[in-house]
Amino acid sequence: MADIQKLEQLAKLIRYWSLVSTTEAGSGHPSSSLSATDLMTGLLFGGAFRSDVDRPKHPNNDRLIFSKGHASPLFYALWLADGKVTEKEMMTLRKFGSPLEGHPTPAFAYTEAATGSLGQGLSIGVGMALNAKYLDKLPYRTYVLLGDSEMSEGSQWEAMEIAAYYRLNNLVGIIDVNRLGQRGETMYGHDLDVYRNRAAAFGWETIVIDGHHFPQILTAYDQAARVRDRPVMIIAKTEKGKGVSFIEGKNGWHGKALKKDELARALTELGPVDKDVRGEIKRPDDLSPASRTSAKAGPIAYALDKPVSTRHAYGTALDRLAVQYPDIIVLDAEVSNSTFAEIFKKGHPDRFFEMYIAEQNMVGAGLGLSLRGKVPFVSSFAAFLTRAFDQIRMSQYSAANVKFCGSHAGVSIGVDGSSQMGLEDIALFRTILDGVVLYPSDAVAAERLVEEAAKHRGIVYLRTTREDTPVIYRNDEVFRIGGSKVLRRNRRDVVTVVAAGITLHEALAAYEELKADGIPIGVIDLYSVKPLDVATLIEAARATGTIITVEDHYAEGGIGEAVRSALAGTGARVHSLAVRKLPRSGKPRELLDYEEISRTAIMRKVRELL
């Protein structure tokens, strides 16, 4: 057993810095830090946690995720107590340019994942634990510090069920049950049985402790490490503001730094602090991750004009590319027979994880896998990825390398109706800073863009279509992020139609019919919606003066607005055909017509403009 007195000294040091740094910053969450101080001090310096602190990215390190990211003063102070943050750095908390941001981000070397939107850390931990157990096959453990308030987020229970399903005995959650949320008591206060019963019902081993009692804390971590068949939840009774009498257990102190005089009182209460005491974290073994060989992927061989859905090509591409990109891992939310992720699953069952109908956890787990070096492809219906948009948004702050695929885009899915139609996915994914949005129109483009997505470092969104569409590209056609294809161009073109995905085929059909009538139009395949091939668009606008955009997506934030934005100031006229009426059930063609994004609508618009 570790030296309890030393742990108490360290805890005091950490409390000291949590208080002092937040008062210096003038904001922050000291009370939420104090409640978890003993739990985290015991974890890092009590012998359970193994990390080569000189190599924070070392694959054998245990991972520690602060799901309650607002306890960041504690997080940084832990690393001060390990000697990795100086006192001076600690005093830069929350200041512009400091790596010690208000909530942990990768600007700080020991942050495993950015947190601050509650209820996300456990899912990220699931991804890291899946990686350890099934992919890298390394003995590292993943610890996630959870707040009691955030246990009300449904995403937590998604992570709970999936962690148990995959028997992640290398995942340890620690609930800091400090009873108080932001504006008052949580639903359950200090009723620890509620948390225990729920965690147990979700298949977890549970350990209930006093979160301020080091012997219990150390025993809990020791027990947790010995569970072999399931994840472990340590449920710890704590006091918010522990150690400072006038905030301990008191409501009204959430997210409040102490004023200078309050700090002085608090420090007096804390008593003498050994500023020089430093803890030591155990080093892990130096094992290599399970290796995977790589070989060149085979060619593609689609027959021109043959109808194949881009969603099918997505699955085929993943399966084909798997050998060349051994880090590709595929996750799907119980619709793999619709997204066609199942093609990959059949070929590479050891690299596929069924995440069931729980999109938020799927995205968080994908992020966790990405942060351990994998290249996850995460798929569901485009409509249902909206379910996890907070997780998607947050993943950019962790510098994620995750690829999302949303199938069943647009009204062209037909009879299933509006609930199943992805009509805002382009708008959502376009907001991701440095994100990429790709929208292939045929199987060749889909295959090529899946590979571009795999090669690109960052967040990529691929939009696929339910319906079969004819192959229009040769197998050796090259696609690149930020590119487009000018498919029809003639110096007499009266207008250029810009489309992508299913509407590209409508545009090509309109081209043929109008051509027969002696009306030439240009057609551009805008397969890279972000970044946009602005140069080609401007050239087209100059050539014909008028652009018609056509998309199977709501008007806002989609292709039309992207193009209009790019062409603002050029004087080009832009007409945008998009989904503008409440969609309903019907045949794909009926709905394309109804929404005025079909070949008929394009021809009507072109004739109007003549």
Added chain:
Amino acid sequence: MADIQKLEQLAKLIRYWSLVSTTEAGSGHPSSSLSATDLMTGLLFGGAFRSDVDRPKHPNNDRLIFSKGHASPLFYALWLADGKVTEKEMMTLRKFGSPLEGHPTPAFAYTEAATGSLGQGLSIGVGMALNAKYLDKLPYRTYVLLGDSEMSEGSQWEAMEIAAYYRLNNLVGIIDVNRLGQRGETMYGHDLDVYRNRAAAFGWETIVIDGHHFPQILTAYDQAARVRDRPVMIIAKTEKGKGVSFIEGKNGWHGKALKKDELARALTELGPVDKDVRGEIKRPDDLSPASRTSAKAGPIAYALDKPVSTRHAYGTALDRLAVQYPDIIVLDAEVSNSTFAEIFKKGHPDRFFEMYIAEQNMVGAGLGLSLRGKVPFVSSFAAFLTRAFDQIRMSQYSAANVKFCGSHAGVSIGVDGSSQMGLEDIALFRTILDGVVLYPSDAVAAERLVEEAAKHRGIVYLRTTREDTPVIYRNDEVFRIGGSKVLRRNRRDVVTVVAAGITLHEALAAYEELKADGIPIGVIDLYSVKPLDVATLIEAARATGTIITVEDHYAEGGIGEAVRSALAGTGARVHSLAVRKLPRSGKPRELLDYEEISRTAIMRKVRELL
């Protein structure tokens, strides 16, 4: 006890039509309908359910929500069995123009809420049950049919915890545990104990039954009606495809209509069907909802120039308007002391529901309240409303009348960092068909726009700011949805700056400084981001030729793109200042400067353009 033989006849009729209508449609979910047929037949025609079927909106009717919306053939066939859908209508299932859409929508008179994105029905039920118990004070009960697969959605457990917290004994869930999801077995197959233990751990009364055994089914509803202190979950073991041997309990039949020959075999197995049998649903009592008096709201009295945050004005406005709009109900996700919904809560605790950190369920419950005639205002940080975007998206298909308020918009929140910053909320809410997006810049505008939101029927999003901003409008200033304010205009203006919220104050400051240098600029407050005041924008573009948009939001889908889209083709030059760098912690002013959306950035851009 009801006539079991009659129920069996009705169930046979309903199975018949679930099969026949989907084969006619060529798609749909007969197997998922067959598993729940006995459960639903027993509910509607066994005496538990009370509804005046001639008045589907009657406030005393029991509500029935098909959370597993893909069982829509069953849903419609139930109403055929009640005589409200003709055989001919039943055969229009999934056809363009038919009210019998692929998933239930309000096009069908008996649909309480549109479903089809799984895991949402229970939250909607929570809203309806809250209304019955605490607002209308009516004895109607709300029944929600749930699929076993969809129990993996975290949103379900949010609904579970909140329903128990509010002791909603008028809410009955029915899990149709048919063992099979879309692509195979669920995580738990027919292990009913998993569902029972979890529901019990979440505080629900549980009743486990054979879902094909009418006496058990009827007893379960009877028991459920007698529970007084908690919601009830009926967990029913069923067989997917029940009644047709070659699909019953077999994988591979999800979402598949029978082919003609398969249908013939199935109908032979089903045996003779009495096509004329019709069930009877009990009528409810005719009680009046608890009435609320109404009186004119008091005036507002803000002092010009005094700094007040728009989020504070939001809370003040709700509190002030409560008396005039008795249907206003406020929901908040455990941040009411930040969104300032707490001001309303203090004045009107009986019309405020604390929904804890569970945004998805909060939005679903808001929808449920709205569908029972209330005007819910639903608030959290703008960043965290993204958590519930699938629910927000779906609410438009239920013709929701819900008002969302997202506080802490943009980088100007400062030190808390990127995770807390709403930077994509405008883009998200702009995609809502017929949605309204409002973004007040001062307390007067916030007060007025809250009232406009309350008066407007439909989905409205209000974006509020953390920081205090000076009052710039007189108390009698009028604001309207679709309007804007030209705050500075001079015939010599070199450029017009279009801003809203916090950046409007940056624009006004830039105006003063540039004016001192003899450079006149126009300034427009674009408080209505959707719909947009296009006429005013075009007029400004004509007058100055150049527009600068400035927004505390990512560039995509925000104010810049909205304005650029509106002005495409006018030849106006538009320069857009928006958040384009990874945001971090810092003081509000440092971050506005860093992201180049501050007064300094505006002045720099104006000078560049001279």
